[in-house]
Amino acid sequence: MASRYYPHPPSFACHRCFADKKLVDWIKEQGTKGNCSWCSAHNVYVVQLSSLGELFEPVVTLYHPSDSSRGDYLSDLLQEDWEIFSDRIFEKELALDLIEAIMEAGVDPKDLMSSGLDYRGLFHSSNPYHSTLEKVWEERADGSSGFDPDESEGSKLEYEDEGFPRLDQVQFAVEDRGTTYPADSTLYRARIYTVRGRTERFGIEEMGAPPHDKTPAQRANRAGKPVLYMASDIDTALAEVRAWKGSPASVTKMRITEGLRILDLRKPYLVDSPFFHENLGWRLEAHGLLNRFAEELSRPVMPHEADALYRPTQHLCNVIKAGGFAGIAYPSAMGPGYNVVLFNPHAGTPEEISHHRVERVTFTSRALGPYEPPHEDLPWTR
Numbered sequence: 001m002a003s004r005y006y007p008h009p010p011s012f013a014c015h016r017c018f019a020d021k022k023l024v025d026w027i028k029e030q031g032t033k034g035n036c037s038w039c040s041a042h043n044v045y046v047v048q049l050s051s052l053g054e055l056f057e058p059v060v061t062l063y064h065p066s067d068s069s070r071g072d073y074l075s076d077l078l079q080e081d082w083e084i085f086s087d088r089i090f091e092k093e094l095a096l097d098l099i100e101a102i103m104e105a106g107v108d109p110k111d112l113m114s115s116g117l118d119y120r121g122l123f124h125s126s127n128p129y130h131s132t133l134e135k136v137w138e139e140r141a142d143g144s145s146g147f148d149p150d151e152s153e154g155s156k157l158e159y160e161d162e163g164f165p166r167l168d169q170v171q172f173a174v175e176d177r178g179t180t181y182p183a184d185s186t187l188y189r190a191r192i193y194t195v196r197g198r199t200e201r202f203g204i205e206e207m208g209a210p211p212h213d214k215t216p217a218q219r220a221n222r223a224g225k226p227v228l229y230m231a232s233d234i235d236t237a238l239a240e241v242r243a244w245k246g247s248p249a250s251v252t253k254m255r256i257t258e259g260l261r262i263l264d265l266r267k268p269y270l271v272d273s274p275f276f277h278e279n280l281g282w283r284l285e286a287h288g289l290l291n292r293f294a295e296e297l298s299r300p301v302m303p304h305e306a307d308a309l310y311r312p313t314q315h316l317c318n319v320i321k322a323g324g325f326a327g328i329a330y331p332s333a334m335g336p337g338y339n340v341v342l343f344n345p346h347a348g349t350p351e352e353i354s355h356h357r358v359e360r361v362t363f364t365s366r367a368l369g370p371y372e373p374p375h376e377d378l379p380w381t382r
Contacts, residue, residue: 010037011105013052013098014044019086022273023055038098039088050106059274060103062281063123071122075099081125082274096120133169133289137312172279173286174323179264181327185256187230187340187348190237192249204353207252209345217307219297220317220328220341228327228342230254234356236335242300243358250355254348260326265294266338267331297341298333317343 014036015027031045063077075095078084085095100119126132191202209215209226217223231237234251243249269287277283296313320328327342342348368374 010101011049012036012046013038013049013102014041014046016041016044017086017089017098018084020082020084020273020275022275023084026055026275038094039086039092041088048105049102052102053105053107055275056099056102058277058280060099060119062274062284063125065117066122066124069122071124074119074121074123077123077125084274133285134292137289137292137316169282170286170289170319171323173269173283173290174263174320174325176283176287177264177269177290178325179262179329181256181260181262181340183256183259187232187254187256188234188237188251189228189230189254189350190234190241190243190249190251192241192243192247201355202250202353204252204350207250207350207353208348217310217314218301219299219310219313220343222310222314223307226345228254228345228348230340230342230348231332231335232337232340233335234354236332236337236339238356238358239335240332240339242334243361245358245361247358248356249358250353252350252354253352255351256348258347260342260347261324262340263290263320263325263328265290265297265328265330268294294330297328297330298339300333317341 012034013027014034015024015031017036017039018024018027027047028045030051031047033043034046035042036044036046059078059082060074063074065071072080073096075085075090075098078099079090079095085098089095089098103117103119189207191207193202209228212224212226215221215224215226218229220229221227229240231240237251238249241249268291271277271280271284271287274280293313293316301310317328321343326344326347327340329338329340332339
């Protein structure tokens with residue numbers, strides 16, 4: 001299986017053939033000095049293509065051969081997703097030849113023929129026969145079918161349907177995103193005065209988590225099971241309670257009473273390099289699910305929504321809690337900062353209270369396209 005440029009492709013490549021930093025560092029550590037026939041660099045670190053094949057194999061398995069005329073070259077997908085190849089290789093249009101040579105180096109020609117894989121053919125970046133964790137969650141969240149409303153917090157959170165994310169499937173991903181809130185950290189909670197004509201201000205004792213009988217279902221908790229929702233700053237706290245222009249509100253500074261391990265979902269997690277990761281495919285799927293989870297936690301709770309619509313995120317919160325996390329930090333869709341929910345409603349103590357009147361609420365917008373639906377196309381917002 002000779003390439004179009006190299007009937008007998010060079011068996012070595014160098015660190016200048018690639019742009020991925022981890023791969024470049026590995027080649028410099030493992031390689032020997034020599035000249036590269038691929039990128040024409042001299043006195044560089046070179047390694048055998050067969051050793052590169054061992055590193056590329058789990059990455060290439062993320063892509064799937066196309067059974068039609070639609071798809072992309074494997075080299076283009078790798079470059080678009082990971083920027084693996086250097087400009088020296090990609091601009092010379094050698095990336096396809098190089099990836100083919102890497103994947104076929106040291107492999108018996110009979111095995112190549114029997115596998116049926118053509119690394120010069122067209123590929124897809126997703127497997128049409130495999131549902132990712134995120135897709136499975138979407139399917140089960142559609143109408144909240146399959147979620148047990150009476151699921152106990154102490155359960156193992158396992159379902160007969162093994163397609164739904166379990167703790168063991170996302171454990172390594174949540175560990176990637178764990179952080180610690182030290183004791184004495186401060187966050188904020190706000191309450192608006194919904195009873196017109198009230199003359200008494202809220203007292204500090206009224207600013208903690210609500211009691212069981214006044215706890216509505218929200219994205220991180222079920223009805224009657226309070227958790228502690230807080231924000232990173234005063235403006236975000238006011239925005240999260242939908243304070244309007246002219247509305248009175250009280251804000252309390254919350255002191256975290258002890259160091260807590262938090263799942264940090266404030267920013268989407270990006271795998272900077274596809275190399276040297278155990279279970280790369282599962283890691284990407286799990287982080288895709290957590291990124292989607294953060295979006296759902298950020299989505300404002302609407303008064304007309306049924307409690308059942310919150311069960312998917314409530315379930316995943318229980319999975320996170322079962323993993324030993326005390327809470328979750330996630331983006332705010334309403335304010336400039338971020339939010340934190342702690343599963344223990346007593347994990348923060350109100351210690352200062354201030355009273356405010358909102359003077360201005362600012363909105364920005366953009367016009368919808370002619371065919372753009374009003375709502376994002378998510379199963380539980382239809």
